Structure formats: C-alpha cells, structure tokens
Amino acid sequence: MKIHEYQAKDIFGKSGIPVPNGQVVASSDEATKVCQIINGPPWVVKAQVHAGGRGKGGGVKVVHYPYEVVTAAESLLGKALVTPQTGSEGVKVHQVLIEEGVDIDREFYLGMVINRAKARPAMIFSQAGGMTIEEVASQTPELIWTEYVEPTAGWMPHQGRNLVYRLDPLPSPGAIRQLMAAMASIYKVFRTLDCSLVEVNPLVITASGRVLALDAKINIDDNSLFRQKEILRLDDSSEKDPLELMAEKYNLNYIRLGGNIGAMVNGAGLAMATMDVIKLAGAEPANFLDVGGGASEEMITKGFEIILQDKRVKAILINIFGGILRCDVLARGVLKAAENVHIEVPLIVRLEGTNVEEGRKILEESNLDFLVARDLAEAAGLVAKQVNKVD
Amino acid sequence: MSILVDENSRVVVQGITGKEGSFHAGQMIEYGTRIAAGVTPGKGGTSLEEIPVFNTVREAVEKEGANVSCIFVPPPFAADAIIEAAAAGIEVIVCITEGIPVLDMVKVASFLKEKKSVLIGPNCPGIISPGKTKVGIMPGPIHRSGTMGVISRSGTLTYEVVDQLTKAGLGQSTCIGVGGDPIIGTSFIDHLKRFKEDPETEGVVLIGEIGGTAEEEAADYIEKEFGKPVLAFIAGRTAPPGRRMGHAGAIISGGQGKAEDKIRALQDAEITVVVNLADLGSTAAEVMNAA
Numbered sequence: 001m002k003i004h005e006y007q008a009k010d011i012f013g014k015s016g017i018p019v020p021n022g023q024v025v026a027s028s029d030e031a032t033k034v035c036q037i038i039n040g041p042p043w044v045v046k047a048q049v050h051a052g053g054r055g056k057g058g059g060v061k062v063v064h065y066p067y068e069v070v071t072a073a074e075s076l077l078g079k080a081l082v083t084p085q086t087g088s089e090g091v092k093v094h095q096v097l098i099e100e101g102v103d104i105d106r107e108f109y110l111g112m113v114i115n116r117a118k119a120r121p122a123m124i125f126s127q128a129g130g131m132t133i134e135e136v137a138s139q140t141p142e143l144i145w146t147e148y149v150e151p152t153a154g155w156m157p158h159q160g161r162n163l164v165y166r167l168d169p170l171p172s173p174g175a176i177r178q179l180m181a182a183m184a185s186i187y188k189v190f191r192t193l194d195c196s197l198v199e200v201n202p203l204v205i206t207a208s209g210r211v212l213a214l215d216a217k218i219n220i221d222d223n224s225l226f227r228q229k230e231i232l233r234l235d236d237s238s239e240k241d242p243l244e245l246m247a248e249k250y251n252l253n254y255i256r257l258g259g260n261i262g263a264m265v266n267g268a269g270l271a272m273a274t275m276d277v278i279k280l281a282g283a284e285p286a287n288f289l290d291v292g293g294g295a296s297e298e299m300i301t302k303g304f305e306i307i308l309q310d311k312r313v314k315a316i317l318i319n320i321f322g323g324i325l326r327c328d329v330l331a332r333g334v335l336k337a338a339e340n341v342h343i344e345v346p347l348i349v350r351l352e353g354t355n356v357e358e359g360r361k362i363l364e365e366s367n368l369d370f371l372v373a374r375d376l377a378e379a380a381g382l383v384a385k386q387v388n389k390v391d
Numbered sequence: 392m393s394i395l396v397d398e399n400s401r402v403v404v405q406g407i408t409g410k411e412g413s414f415h416a417g418q419m420i421e422y423g424t425r426i427a428a429g430v431t432p433g434k435g436g437t438s439l440e441e442i443p444v445f446n447t448v449r450e451a452v453e454k455e456g457a458n459v460s461c462i463f464v465p466p467p468f469a470a471d472a473i474i475e476a477a478a479a480g481i482e483v484i485v486c487i488t489e490g491i492p493v494l495d496m497v498k499v500a501s502f503l504k505e506k507k508s509v510l511i512g513p514n515c516p517g518i519i520s521p522g523k524t525k526v527g528i529m530p531g532p533i534h535r536s537g538t539m540g541v542i543s544r545s546g547t548l549t550y551e552v553v554d555q556l557t558k559a560g561l562g563q564s565t566c567i568g569v570g571g572d573p574i575i576g577t578s579f580i581d582h583l584k585r586f587k588e589d590p591e592t593e594g595v596v597l598i599g600e601i602g603g604t605a606e607e608e609a610a611d612y613i614e615k616e617f618g619k620p621v622l623a624f625i626a627g628r629t630a631p632p633g634r635r636m637g638h639a640g641a642i643i644s645g646g647q648g649k650a651e652d653k654i655r656a657l658q659d660a661e662i663t664v665v666v667n668l669a670d671l672g673s674t675a676a677e678v679m680n681a682a
Binding site for chain 2: 085113114116117119120121133134137138150151152191194196221222223224226227253255257265266267268269270271272273274275276277278279280284285288290293294321322323324352353354375376377379380
C-alpha cells in the first residue's frame, strides 16, 4: 500500500525525523490562507499523488510570491499529472502540499528496503541525493552505501557511523548526530509500520546546519495490513482505478493494463504467462487478473464481471489450470456472471486440470457462446484470430 | 531417486483441522503420502480420519517420528509455525501459507540460519516426487515419475509446465515450488545443487518470474558448475514496473527484476529459454533428446 508524501511526512515528524513546515490543501482558497501561515518566500507547491517522478512531470513548483502559491496550486489541483511513472493519461491531483522553501547546503539519499537475497532490511545511503537512485545504482554503484539490519540486534549506532563517516567532506558534528538519528528513526518507522519501502530523497543539510527530509515516501507491506489498522485509514481510494478498487473488495488480484484482450486466470504466474502469450499472439492484454489458486464461484463471477465492465475489451481469454480451483466451479462462476451481464465480445475458454471434463460439459450444455481451446497454443491462436477480426 | 522427500517421509500437517489443512491432508493421503500426524493447538488428543492430532510439533516428532512438515497455518501465525517446526527438528518444512508479513520472514530466515531444516516456500504449492509422495497442494494426476527436475516460483504455472512435460513423455523426479514471496526459505540454486547430486535427475526446468534476482544468480551457478541440461521459462515479460503481479515477490522495482534481464542472463549462460509457454513441452523434449 502506498501513502501520500504529506502523510509520510506526518509520520516522520512524529517519529523524530525533521521535515519542513507545510500544510496540505485541496483548494485555491485554502492555498491563499496557508501561504500566510507557512514561512516564505520561497514556497514549494507539491502535487500529492502516489506516482513517483513528480518533479519531472511538473508536479513540484518553487515560487516566490504568495499569489504564485495560489496559481501553482490552481495549476495542479483537479488536473491530470503525467510523470515517467504514470500512463499517458496521468493521475488526477486532488491535494497539494505547500511547504516553506529551504536553503540547501548538501543533499543525500536515504532509504530502507528489504534485500531479498540477504533476507534483511537494508539501509541505503548516498551522497548522490536528489537524483533517481536507480540511475545512480546502475551508473555509479560505488556512490551507494548499504548496511543490513540483523533482526534480533536491530539497527545499531555503529551502522550509522559506518555510513556517515564515509562522507567527504565530513559534515559538522551536529549534522552527523542528526543524520545518525534520522537513520535510527527510519528503521524504527520501517519496523513498526511493516514497511516495504521508506525513502527520503533528498535528505538535506540546510545552510544553517539542520538535517531535513525534503521528500518522504512510505510503502506498506500489503501482507501486514491485518496488523496495521491505523495505516489503513491513510489509504486513498481516489488514487486507484475503479475496476482495481472493485477487485480489491473481492480479494482478486486485478491490474488494469493498456490493451484490449481481457484475461481471467487462476494463479499469478500463469496469469503473467497468459499475458505474455497474448502479446506473442500479436495482441495486448487489457488486464492482469489472478482469481487465486482456490477461488470460489463468487470470486469467479466477480472477476468475470470486472472484465466485462471494461469497455475497451474486444475479446476475453479464460485460462484455468484446475488445482485447488476445480474446473466445474469455474464454469458455474462464469455462467452466473453471464446471466447478469450480456457478453458482446468473443470468449475463448481453455480449461485443464481437476474436474476438467465436468467443467467443459457445464459450459457446453449452457447457452453461452464461446470458443474452446484444448491447450495454450490453441488459445493463443484463437486470441490472435479474434484480434485480427476486430482490426 | 528424488530429492528432499520420498515414500519414507513422515509428514506432519500443521493446521490440519482448518479448511485447507484437512482438505489437502486428505488429498495427500489419497496420493499415497504418509501423513504421520497433525498439529492444531488446543485440539491435541483428537484425531482426523485416524491421523493423531497434537498441540505441538514437538509431540508429533517425538510420538510419530514426523520428519517433514506441511504448513497451512493462517498468515499471522505462520512464521511461528515455521520456527516451531525447525525448533522441533523437522528436516523439510513446506509452507503453503500465502500472505506472511515480510518482516516476519526476516525473523524466520535469521532463525533458520542456525538450523539444518530446509524451508520450501512460503506461498508455494509444495513438493512432489511423483509416485512416491506429495507434500503440498498440486494436483497429483498430472505428474509422472521420471527424470526431469522442476523448480518454480509459481503454483498453477508449474502445473501447466508439468502437464506439458508429462504429455511430451517427460516424467519428473521431483517438482518443487519455491514460493512467490520476496523472502523464501530456499531458492533455485539450493535445489539445483540437490538435482546435480541426484543421479536420477537428467535435466531441470526452471520456472521464474519478474522480481528479485534469483534467476540471474541461478544462471551464474548453472553456467559455472551445474552440468545437466536446463530449460527456463520466465513469466511477466508484459508486466508493468512497480506493480505487484499477484505474488508479493513479483514486482519490478528499483530497476531490478525485469523479465528481459533474467532472460538475457539465462541465455548468456547458454540455457534454453522458452519464450512461448505453449512450446515448453515440445522444446523440453527436443533439448532432452539432444542431450
């Protein structure tokens, strides 16, 4: 789960990681009031969307007069922001964060993620602050310094020293203390909130020697949400695609993509592979939909309904390898969905595995209009044929 | 031969009285697996279809000689269940549970470093040695006993692959689902090493997906020392970056985990990478006939 920058900064502030003074607003009226409370000039006006790369997309504006704060807020609010991490249609900005401008002396990158191979949280620190960390990692990996956290010991002060005392030139003793305190707090936030990512880019030392988090990004491990009820309140459903939101309600893994072939598959790996097969057949998948290894009839029905609601879909491929999910359950779920929604596009069904004969029979005896594929190769061929027809 | 489990494995099912646990315990027995015991805290002393149920794994080990565990415990309690099994001396722990918090798995991984137990999963279909034993949830009938090893990060995708192998006349020595989570007990290399030592295994199919770098690491190992034919398939060539594709571990992040990078690493190691999943069975037959 992702949260907004202002929410992450609120958490930072409460956890002892200093952030600039700022306030989030949703209208230009509020912006007018806020720029009288927040110190400036300059002010920074930042679009609050989950997508990264906001700076490159024009979502961060530095302004010098109060009226500019308002114009900047107006130019962002209610508009779609396109960044390198959004699609071409962008994401709508509902809120902007107005902050005091800061006189920057030095910039750093500070972040924590899980290192899979080491099975430990990794604190990542770099002098190359403010830049895209992926680019730094691939072009100048020597600029990225890492410390791994052993879970029983937790983050230890010497690890902070290992990172900070590599800096050249060395910051003032006061700034060193603040940097190390920020690292300890980042780990504390990471652990207590079950984060999958905490990132500050840039973390700065100001001209007056203060360490400040100018940006804040926190992602929560979805698997931990059952014990992070407080964080769940920060979930912003306006950031989500309506069909994805509907899928979430029914515990379905659905991701909307750019193409026009709807796909319903059981199991994440097979769902990805099916998308790949669709692409190889010369078409583009409209979605990723994994109904789960052990989907119920209701989940199948809901999943199928979601695909049918996607008006871009020109053909649908159902690819099920029955294991725990039996093919007869799948067939009944599909028929139930077809009762409620009229299917106007070609439907290709490929069933294999547990109770496959029964599943095929249920579909064949119904008045549902569909094409049977005996195997994956045939399914791909049929998809391609349908696409060509559509074109 | 097979690796890790065989007809002598004595399996304890943790969470045996739950919906999934009881259903799959039945399925495993039907396949021929020796289910020695079940564990559900608070239900010790009862039995399920003549399987004795205990409160703790330790009792199941002491009284029934269980040496393999299959875990169906819900996510909030699953990390404890894995550690309990390892502490009780279980040799092979198979954790089916999906949805364990990553930081719980950090603790588990740290604990297991000091133990001899081998953890398969979590978030996996389990392990099967066709004709001998099945410890997991995969459909038994699609498997045939034979000489191919299968290692996969996926569930149903593995069934698809196994089905194609069987239909192409290639049986399997052992099939292992290592799990779709970011932190898993054992990965490709751990099992490749076992398949290398297993005289019955003549070739291996490796099924990877986006996220992490396990495939790249496996490619490096295979190139240096594996010595048997390997076929690979990587799912998620069309997956967008930054999105979790069903599996918690299937995400391209920080520029890492792209399918193209994995495919390139495997091809650079002269491993046959199957591009179209539909061709896997026939390609495997070609590769194995040529070997």
